[in-house]
Amino acid sequence: MIKEEENIEKESKAKSKSPIIEIKDLHKTFGQDNHVLKGVNLTVNKGEDLVILGRSGSGKSVTIKCIVGLIEPDKGEIKVFDQNVLHLPKNELNEVRVKIGFLFQSGALYDSMSVRENLVFTLRKHKRELSSEEVETEVLEALDNVGLSDAIDKMPSELSGGMRKRIGLARTLILKPEIILYDEPTTGLDTITSREISELILDIKHKRKTTSIIITHDMACAKLTADRIMVLKEGVIQAEGTYEELEKSEDEWVRSFFE
Incomplete structure (x- = not known):
């Protein structure tokens, strides 16, 4: 009996460490000679928060936009849930996308819609089978998760930058994604x-058991949220490790992020 329990525990640990996102040899060039990605390789394990650091223009945002098909890479492989998303038919790709939440820099709210309408629009687009009562319940739950239930009838123009980010996150959470x-x-x-916002990212990870990639310049955010950090330089991964490990890196360029 004890041996069976040990085997179950080992299997559980192995699953938690299995890659949920795998990127191999990813390349992307814009125009004639703007080579942004030059062979990016990375994995993200289930339940992990991976932070990607890098200077402006190093390809951080391009990498995650390739994952959801907002940008098409020139070469490489992207596996999500063990499926190569670059070769999926449109209907199957859409099924994968629903499981992936994307929080844009601006929050990307529709300015002509109230907070409630922004969330309802997203929910109705993907879950048309829900009743009006179920939609209202989901909207209230999503807003409660980000601590902004009282903003439900406000317009985006009435919100601060931090509130817009929270509402953008609520709109992402309403579809209950496995990856953010x-x-x-x-x-x-x-x-x-x-x-x-950094604490909210952590809270969501623990409550929802999400897997995340976090693109940031904010070292306080990286320190608080990262299970692991990768540093992009000139289109390739230059270094990888925990915050503490990279802070003591022998590579002066990598260490400069932490000074």
Whole structure:
């Protein structure tokens, strides 16, 4: 009996460490000679928060946009849930996309819609079978998850930058994604609000058991949220490790992020 329990525990640990995202030899060039990605390789394990660091233009955002098909790479392989998303038929790709939440830098809310309407629009687009009562329940739950239930009838123009990010995150969460891709989640926010967003990312991970890639310049955000960090330089992964490991890197360029 004890041996059976040990085997179950080992299997559970193995599954938790199995890659949910695998990227191999990813290349992307814009125009004639703007080679942004030059062979990116990375894996993200189930339940892990991976932070990607890099200077502006190093290809961080391009990498995650390739994952959801917003940008088509020139070469490489992207596996999500063990499926090569670059070769999936459109209907199967859409099924994968619904399981992936994407938080844009701006929050990307529809300015002409109230907070409620923004969330309802997203939900109705993907889950048409829900009743009006079920939709309302989902909207309230998503807003409660980001601590903004009282903003339900506000317009985006009435919200602060931090509130817009939270509502954008609520709109992402409403589809209950297994993976969340965060593109500069704390950019343009003050120190206190940035920490609140970083803590919210952690809270969502623990509550929802999500897997995430977080693109950031914010080292406080990276330190708080990262299980592992990868550093992109000139289109390839230059270094990989925990915050503490990279902070002590022998590579002066890598160490410069942590100073």
